[in-house]
Amino acid sequence: MTEIKLYNTKTRKKEVFTPIEADNVRMYVCGPTVYDRAHIGNARPVIVFDTLYRVLRHVYGADHVTYVRNFTDVDDKINARAAESGRSIGEITAETTEWYLEDMAEVGALEPTHMPRATGYIGEMISMIEALIEKGHAYAAEGHALFRVRSYKKYGALSGRDVDDMIAGARVEVAPYKEDPMDFVLWKPSSDDQPGWDSPWGRGRPGWHIECSAMAKALLGDVFDIHGGGLDLQFPHHEDEIAQSCCANGTDEMARFWMHNEMLQVEGKKMSKSLGNFFTVRDLLKQGVPGEVIRFVFLSTHYRKPMDWTEKKAIEAARTLRKWRALTDGVTPTNASDKFIAAVADDLNTAGAIAEMHQLASEGDLGGLLASGQLLGLLEEHMGDWVNRGGIQLDKLRELLTHAREEAMASKDFTEVDRLKAMFVEAGIEVRMGKEGVILAAFDDVDLSKLEGLL
Template identity: 75%
Template sequence: MVEIKLHNTKSRRKEVFEPIDPENVRMYVCGPTVYDRAHIGNARPVIVFDVLFRLLRHVYGADHVTYVRNFTDVDDKINARAAESGRSIGEITAETTQWYLDDMAEVGALEPSHMPRATAYIAQMVTMIEDLIARGHAYAAEGHVLFSVESYKDYGRLSGRAVDDMIAGARVEVAPYKRNPMDFVLWKPSNADVPGWQSPWGRGRPGWHIECSAMSFELLGAEFDIHGGGNDLMFPHHENEIAQSCCAHPEGKFARFWLHNEMLQVEGKKMSKSLGNFFTVRDLLDQGVPGEVIRFVFLSTHYGKPMDWTEKKAREAEATLRKWRSMTDGVEAVEVSPAALEALADDLNTAGVITELHRLAGAGEAGALKATAGLLGLLTDEIGGWATVPAADLSALEAKLAAAREAAMASKDFSEVDHLKSALLAAGVEVRMSKAGVELLPGAGFDAAKLEGL
C-alpha cells in the first residue's frame, strides 16, 4: 500500500494519512455559491482536490472513496442578483450551477460522488440547530439563532486565533441580540422578498456555516477523513463548521485532516476587477486557452504555495502538452511511474510529478507518460479535443519579419518592421526579437484570420 502524507492544517505538520475505514475513504470540500461564473481562483481548489480524489481512488480503489462537494444555493448574494436582474432565484441557481459543472469539466475535474444543494438539506439544518440549542451551545434571539462561541473551548484552534484577540479586533456585525460579538448566525429571519422556510423560530433561512455541517453529517457521518477548501475559508467558515459539528455530534471528531490551498495571482498581482486582471474560467476558455492548459499551469505549483497565472506559463504548457499528446497518440497506457506516485503521495507534490513527466517524455517512455499523466488528470481523452487543432505555423512570418529587420538595419527605415509587429500584436502574437533571431508566439487570444494578407 502506498503511504500518503498530507499537511494537516489542524496540526500544522505533515502526517501519514490513515483512513478511518479503508473501505470508505471520505472527503468533503466546500463548493461554490452559485450566482455567477466561477473565476479562475475558484478553480484552484477544484483541481487540487480532484487530484487528491484521483490519488485516493488509485490507492484505495474507485469504489472505496466518497467525495462530497456542495453547492450553496441559498445566500444573500444570490438574493441580490435576483433583485437586480428581475430573474427568479431558482432560475439563477440552476443556470449558474450548470455553468460551474460545465467549466469544471473543461478543466478535467471528475464529478464528486455527491454534489448536495443546500436547499435540499434545510430540514437537517433545523434539526442540528435544535440539537445545539438543547445542548446549550446556541440560543434564539429576535428570530435569529446564534452559536455561542464561548461554549466551545477549542474555538480558534484551526486558524490559531484566540477568542479574546478575535473579539478585540472583530469586524463582525454588532447586534443587540448577540451575547458575544463573535457569536455567529445559524438561522435568520426572512421577509417576503427572500427565500424562507418554516422553523421553530419563525420563517427564515440558514446561516452560511451550518449547511456544510449538516450535509457532511448526512453524507459522511459524525467523523470523516478529509475536509478541504481554500485558505480564505479557514476563518471563519471552517472554524465555525468545527465548532457547531463537534458540539452537535460530540461522538465524532468531525474531520481528521484539514487541507487548504493557497490563493492565486495574475501576472504577479492579486486578482481584482479594479486592476483589470479579473477573469473567469469561461473567459479563458473563450479566449482559446484549453482547459487542459489551465489544469497544467495550476498543477505546476504546489497547492500550499501562492500560484501565479501568466500568459507565458500558458503558452509553455500548451507547447508541452502538444508534444506529449503527439508522443502518446494511439499508445496504450502502462504502469504509473513509481517516482511520480511517490511524489504525489508526498502531500500532493504535483510539480514533482510534472518533473517526472518531462523525464519520461525525454526517455521516450510513452506508455508510462500517458499512465502517469492520467494520475494528474492530464492527457486524458475527455479533455484532449483541443490538441487535434494544429498549432499555428508562423515560420513564414518569422522569416519575413527577420528579413524586414535586416533591411531596416541597413536603411534605418523601420516602418515595415513596425507595420508587421503591429499586425502581429493585434492578432494576439507575442513578438520576440534578439540577436539570435525572431520568434513569434501565439498568445491566448490568437486570431489567425487577422494575419491574412501579411
C-alpha cells in the first residue's frame, strides 16, 4: 500500500499517515459561512482537501473514506445581510449554498460524503454544552454559555500560544459576564428579530466554534483522522474546537492530524476590495477563466506555501492544459506513474506531481498522463468544454491534416502536409505527428485569420 506522509500542525512535523481504522478513514474540513459568493481564497482549502480526498480514496478505496465539510448557516454576518437586503435568512443561505456548490463544482471539487448545515445540529450543540457545564468546563451567565478556557490545560498547544500572552496581546471581547477575558461563547441570546432556539439558557443561538465540534462528533465520532482548514482558522477556531471537544468527550485529542493551507494573494498583494484585487470564483469564471485552469494554478503551489494568483500563471496553465488535452484526446487512462504517486503521497506535493506530468507528456506515456491528471481532478472529460471556445474547430483541422498525411504516405508527396502544418503553426496551433496520429494543441492566442478557408 502507498505510504502517505502529511504535515501535522499539531506536532510541527511530517508524519506517516496511519488511519485509526483502515476501512474507515475520516476527515473533517471547515466549510463556508453562506452569506455571499465564495472568493478565490475560499477555493484554496476546497481544492487542497479535495485533492487529499482523492488521494485517500485512491489508496484506501472510495467506499472507505468519509469526508465531511460543513455549512455555517447561522451567523451574525448572515443576520446582517438579511437586515441589509430585506430578504429572509432562509432565502439567503439557500441561495448562497447553491452558489457555493456550483462554483466549487466548476473547479473540479467532488462533493464530500456529508455536507451538514449548522442549523440541523442545534440539539447536538446544546447537548455538548450541557456536558461541558456538567463537567465544570463551561458556565452559564446572563443568557450565555461560555467555555472556561483555563480548565483545559492544553489550550494553545495547536497554535503554540500561551494563554497569558494571548490576553496581553489579543483582541478579546471584554464582557461583564465572563469569568476570564479568554473564555469564549458557546451560546448567546437572540433578540426577537434574530434566529433562535430554546435552550436551558434561554432562547438563543450557538457560538461559531461549537457547531464544528458537534457536527464532527455526530458524523465522525469523538476522535477521527484528519481535521483541515485554512491557516486563518488555526486560532481561535480550531484551538477552541479541540478544547471543547476533548473536554466534552473525555478524550486526549479530537483529530490525529491537523492540516492547514496557507493564504492566497493576488498579483503579489493581499487580496482586498480596497486594492481592487478582490475576486470571487464566479468573477473569474465570467471573465473566461475556466475552472480547470483555476484548479491547475492552485495545485502548482504547495498547499503550505503562500499562493500568488496572477494572470500570467492562468495563461500558462491554460496553455499546458490545452496541450495535455490534445495529447490525451481519445486515449484510455492507464495508471498514474510511481513518481507521480510518490509526489502526491508526500504531503500533497502537487507541484512535484505536475512536474512529473510534464515528464510523462514528453516521454509519450499518454495513458499515464491522463490517469495522473484525473487523480488531481484535471483532464476529466466533463471539465474540458472550455478548450474549443472561440471557434477553434480542432477536430476539423485534425481531420484535414490526417487525410492529407494519409494521402502523402501513399504518394510520397508531403507538400500539402507541410502547407497545412505551416498554416497551423503560424496561427498558433502546436502540431505533433507520430505513431499515435495527428495531435493538435490550440492556445488562447490562436489567430483564426491565418486559417481562412479551412474552417
